[in-house]
Amino acid sequence: MPTTTRSLFETLNQVIADLDPFQPLQPTLERVLIKTAELAEYKRITLAIFDPKTDTLRFSISHGHTRTPSSTYAPGEGVTGHVLTTGEPIVVRVMAEEPMFLNRAGGRSQEEMASLSFISVPVITSGEQGEIIGVLSADLPISHRDNLDLHRDFLQALGRIIARQTAYLQECMLQNETHLPNPARETSQAENLAKNRIVASSKAMSQVMGQIMQVADSRATVLLRGESGTGKELLAEAIHNMSSRRDAPFVKLNCAALPSELIESELFGYERGAFTGAVSSKKGRFELAHQGTLFLDEIGELSAEAQAKLLRAIQEGEIQRLGSEKSTTIDVRIVCATHQPLEALIEENRFREDLYYRINVFPIFIPSLRERRQDVLPLAEHFLSIFSEEYGKNIKRISTPAIDLLTQYHWPGNVRELRNCVERATLLCMDEAIRTYHLPPTLQTAESSATDTELSFGEAVARFEQELLVEALKKTQGNMLEAARELRSSYRVVNYKIKKYGINPKKFTPHK
Structure with missing residues (x-):
């Protein structure tokens, strides 16, 4: 038929x-x-x-x-x-x-x-x-x-x-040279993304999730590094949820949110009468996280005294409450996070070098949102779904011009800024689609790259092409095929332009 x-x-x-x-x-x-x-x-x-x-x-x-x-x-x-x-x-x-x-x-x-x-x-x-x-x-x-x-x-x-x-x-x-991706591994990673409320489709975040899956079920201390707002807390929770400790507590402490004099009591607890106002004994975060995971956000903000006690707790597996001479054995997996350059803090004697080596056993670098623009739209649609339900809106999509603004913006506040932006747009929107005028003015007035008016049109275009090629090769570590993908062009065109401008891709390949 x-x-x-x-x-x-x-x-x-x-x-x-x-x-x-x-x-x-x-x-x-x-x-x-x-x-x-x-x-x-x-x-x-x-x-x-x-x-x-x-x-x-x-x-x-x-x-x-x-x-x-x-x-x-x-x-x-x-x-x-x-x-x-x-x-x-x-x-x-x-x-x-x-x-x-x-x-x-x-x-x-x-x-x-x-x-x-x-x-x-x-x-x-x-x-x-x-x-x-x-x-x-x-x-x-x-x-x-x-x-x-x-x-x-x-x-x-x-x-x-x-x-x-x-x-x-x-x-x-x-x-992978001669092999396509392992379907079982990809399925496992997708399941873990979904279970842990992580929305990502970029290769950069796929690599991060691969590292998390490798280290999750070990005892190794993990240091999550990246700019503020990249989702370090969510990833720390994912490490806990994928580990054998998943049924035990996941305890968090933001070291930057408390005055230095309170950090120690929050970490290690205190006995009654240890200080004015201590009317009863209290467990610290270490004891609360026993057999589970303790997430220490903004680890670089710890005072020198707290750093010394934290180092002892990690080394010996014991803590002492303030006002007590008794040691308590604890079994805690440590995950730390920071947006600060700890190496620079060590040079300035603001962070202990021995503690740095203890927490830096398995560092994971989380890329900024501008380095993984493929994730902008999936994240925006995810947040739109959440806030549409929360505020009782019937918003079905994001318009194409609004998508263009979202993907072109540089997102200094990363995922946190994107979330806030979509929440604001959801509140303002009375239509079935998010439009450009629902987005914050910062997205609509973001400055584009300036051009040198002293150059001829042809010279300006050539310079711009060279800058784009060099940036793409830096990002892809000299891989011309990936650079072509980044530039939404073909391998042949990129190869021709690289030869035309005398650019050496090998300069951007990391030395082994």
Whole structure:
């Protein structure tokens, strides 16, 4: 029975609904291909991703084959390689009659090939200079040409929809040399993100979560480092929740929120009569966190006396309440956080070097929000969902111009500032969408980069291009493919510009 435009449109709608940006990439695309094959009645469907390092197409995800094919195609080789080279779709009405069809993926008998058609379309990134990053192909029963052309158009539309996820998979594939991401590991990380209320889709935060998963179930002291507002407390709680201590207390103390004379009593507790006003004994945070986790935020604010006692508690596993001569054994896992340069404080004799080495066993650096702009929109939508429910609003989305303002702003206050911004916008909004005028004036008046008016237009453009390239290479540590992704350009364009301006990417690669 011929396929109708309406049935394929409905298939596309269902497939789009499965593309969850907060779920692992590979399992998400596998589900999309499975659903597409089932609804469109394809015998097989495969996604092959281009590897710029080897200049080959590698089958990455498939459905209908007994296993994902291990063979590769060079550009121009066979139907699939030809689609990669030309960027044009190819429709083969009868597989067995097409000399270009090499059947390299295997699993098809000559008899079956005589009864199947084959459609192959390019997967191209969006933008003016779209880059061909893969090829999407499907086996389907032979039918008349109009019906096959309809499926070709459908697969082209699907290719455009999955291009972004395919680009991220390409990056992962290159990072892991010859392997795609481990689905089990990605699923585990996604589950941990969800359980701990952490919203992130950037590679930078994926690396942070990977470190947290590595250290969570150990006894190692963790030092979370990053600017104020990056979510250090939430990540400390995630470390606790992923550890074997998850059922024991998670106790917090902000060392900057209390006067120095009160910090010791809060940490170690006190006995009745230890000081004026101590009318009864009180447990400190160490005792309250026994067999659990103690999170010490802004550790750099501790007084010299408190630092000495904290060092003793960590070294000996014992504390003394103020006014007591008795030692109490404690079993506490320590997680610390700071936005200060502790190394500079050591130079100024404001922080003990021996304590620094005790708490810096496993440092984790949390990137600022401006260093992980991919997280801005998911975070904004997450906060919008929370505040819409809290304030009884029916706000369904953030408008495109408002999204542009959010993603272009430099966020000096990081996630905390973004949260406050979305809460304000939610309160002001009486519409179904957040608009630019609901956002704070700081976002709407943020200064853009100045240009040197003494330069000619061509010189100014060239200088701006060089600055963009250098910044992208710094950020990606000299990785040209990742730099191209950062700049939303193609590898070929970035390679050409780098050679044009005489930029050496190796300068930005860290020395081993």
